[in-house]
Amino acid sequence: MGQEFAGGAGELGVEVGGVSWAWRTWAHTVSRPVRASGRFRTGASWVRITFPALLARALSDLTADERHVLRSVSLLDAFDLDLATHAAGLTHQAPARRLTERPIVTENPYAPWPYHLHGAVRSALTEADDHTDDRWTPADWHQAANLARLAGDFPTALAAVPALGWKGRHHRVLGDIHWSHADTAQAVNAFEAGRTEAEQHGAVGERAITQVRLALALSFADPARAELALAHQLLNGLDQRSNTLLAQVVALIKDAGTHGITGRAQDLHTDIEAAGLPFLHRFVELALAFHHAVRGEDQALTATIDRLRALTATGDFAYFTDIAHFMAGLPLPSPSLTHWLDGQTRTRQRWRALDTARREQQASR
DSSP: OOOEEEEETTEEEEEETTEEEEOTTHHHHHHHHHHHTTOOOSTTOOEEEEHHHHHHHHHHTSOHHHHHHHHHHTTSSSBOHHHHHHHTTOSOSHHHHHHHTSTTSEEOTTSSSOEEOOHHHHHHHHHSOOOOTTOOOHHHHHHHHHHHHHTTBHHHHHHHHHHHTTTTTHHHHHHHHHHHTTOHHHHHHHHHHHHHHHHHTTOHHHHHHHHHHHHHHHHHHOGGGOOHHHHHHHHTTSOOHHHHHHHHHHHHHHTTTSTTHHHHHHHHHHHHHHHTOTTHHHHHHHHHHHHHHHHTOHHHHHHHHHHHHHHTTTSTTTHHHHHHHHHHTOOOSSOOOOBOSSOHHHHHHHHHHHHHHHHHHHHTO
């Protein structure tokens, strides 16, 4: 059973995670159904209600669009109307504006992002079933996390992971977030957990996908451990053209700094074009950026970054351009829109360290 909370008619004193907080105006939200049940009395009497039930009643008073915005902003620490509208994928601000006028949203007019939800509300929305007809499924949370990751909003993507579960491929999403930060150990842990979980569910396709991703993470940092042969073995007999081509990108990254990479990359571009999978061109260019950075080929690197910038002009994977600069120790030409988990400086240092390690490895041969 959920924990019960008590409050007077003018205030609901809620104890969540050891933090007491007052929702005075929420008395109106719950007063009608509680009064109808005969359990609500003014004065010294108390309302007793579980927190999930309290939240469910608040959600029932929202429109469908407002609930959609609410679930979207539950992934954010704070927001304004523009950010809430963008996060929800809407073209107009009206639902976000109406939501901010609800007592469930707290406002600090002096903050850069003036609106926020209490942590307990955010957790309940992302981790619990809210029992509304239009509630988000794990696949919906997976899509929200994926869109945030593609846009380079990694804190938002990370915040969505607990709600994904197996159906939302939580381990794979987490691994994708960490390899993008050159956090190889965390990425490997996530992808290995995802592969194990796929084996437990008998999902041969997902097992192959996570192995390719695992090889991708290791190809930059420790190519000898990438187990690319296992990835090809697991892909054999499956209709996974995109992951088969991604495995070939992984092979380029493993061999970065050696001869023949540019020609292999061009051949791979041709195969990608023939397969109708244009998003993979970005991965090939990222592999080439790593290769040219390792070899100190400045002109070729500049040309690669220009192509990468053109391929990410829509905003998806724009952080690949940042990564290319980080690898080579180059300054960004303009402020980045990417939100890294632990800041740009530490992410830059990790990517630069991978380039340095590969240079030293090539020099020792």
